[in-house]
Amino acid sequence: MAMEMRLPVARKPLSERLGRDTKKHLVVPGDTITTDTGFMRGHGTYMGEEKLIASVAGSVERVNKLICVKALKTRYIGEVGDIVVGRITEVQQKRWKVETNSRLDSVLLLSSMNLPGGELRRRSAEDELAMRGFLQEGDLISAEVQAVFSDGAVSLHTRSLKYGKDVDLSCPARTRHGFAPSSTHLLTYPEAHISQLGQGVLVQVSPSLVKRQKTHFHDLPCGASVILGNNGFIWIYPTPEHKEEEAGGFIANLEPVSLADREVISRLRNCIISLVTQRMMLYDTSILYCYEASLPHQIKDILKPEIMEEIVMETRQRLLEQEG
């Protein structure tokens, strides 16, 4: 069995190699941002002794009269319309509690969920009792933020047929024995298509690294699809071949995924991790360029620090060329 050993090496911080400096106003907690009382205070600041003081370490953002400090990395802060990928932690009376990497668990109300068969009706007591049949603790779902409560908790909905349940390959097998064929669970899919495959890989990153875009569901040309959740949970899954029409429902297809698809998915996952380690924003183009830059290397080598830097540097250059 071949074994690889590595010794620790002092590495120059990447920011030096980039050779540029930031123009932002950086603050740490306790710093006075301004003594001018005319400004409104936003997130990351507090008022103390007639001065506006920073409460997090980050960069100051000034919009007209509003000053806020954007921290380097925070938990996900929900905004209406965001796409999130979350994991069910609890089944309560008329709702599910979903963990979305935010300060409080998000809430998915029973009334915000599609019924199998796409029916539109009032949820009855039988539906409440059957909740566990739809979603159990540990299931992964993709959903959209419907509303944000005053304490910051987020309410989700999966009303459009775009959203639904995923089966996490990276988790120890969650086999559903005694799975009644009538209560089918569909990994629903963009454009209301049923996907054949309900399996994939979840990558957890910091929410601040996911770029806000028009759409967060991407079919990458390399053969896999990706859902970039705004909360930092990224779901990679094999692109389904046929896209058929069917009225909503929850079917999870547990056919084995082919080796080629698995390799693509693993490579994508390692690329995403290397982008995150080098603090690059994640969006479909950057992931794709990183994937292409990583093709000469073996999948397991991508995670080595020097190869990671090389790949990300190449991605950065390609993105700069594309912009300018």
Added chain:
Amino acid sequence: MAGLELLSDQGYRVDGRRAGELRKIQARMGVFAQADGSAYIEQGNTKALAVVYGPHEGMGQGWTQGSQLKGARGRHMQDRERKTGGFVLEIRGSRARALPDRALVNCQYSSATFSTGERKRRPHGDRKSCEMGLQLRQTFEAAILTQLHPRSQIDIYVQVLQADGGTYAACVNAATLAVLDAGIPMRDFVCACSAGFVDGTALADLSHVEEAAGGPQLALALLPASGQIALLEMDARLHEDHLERVLEAAAQAARDVHTLLDRVVRQHVREASILLGD
């Protein structure tokens, strides 16, 4: 240790420092990628590691050490055990304990079995660790703006890898950096230092040799910008005439620590900002 001169005639201490001099401090933020915030600090030979999770939902009842749990309910604990090398012990919190108007701060102190000269039997769960945990909690409840996160819980886990005096101070400093790394709003840095009193002179930042000599020692945690004291702890006998001097020495040392930590944080923020681009 009979005959050990803690302070020589020329004013040098056992390790060659002056009375008010600190030991060399090196610190790093963002040590663990998986935790919300993490930091590592070395103060002389004292090494401490701090990890912060949160703010997150207050844990329900029945959460115990990760190895016993399976499935989704255990995922949090299993992940944490795995990712932080197994030294996390979740204190059983209940949803009833989650405060409706502010965040719950939960601190845990642990010292590695190899951290002291003699191998320690119980890394955590003993009286001293519990007391340290409570003190850390008191310190951080004073500094973290908990009103901004009602009903959530912030977990701070600190582990001492090598104890050479000033463990409380190192833990507080490491935890401050970790909380900053996690993006949790704080009133100000919390900088801590220990101080002692020998031969009419106040010494700052005691090492293990000086602590073991049995003189009075004081631990101070300070919010430097406003000069407010977050925690002051001493359990030895000290004449009140000397208290002022020792307190001032500790406060000055804490401010010096602040200067260093400030530099570390600014460097970290600057680097991250450059990488992210404008």
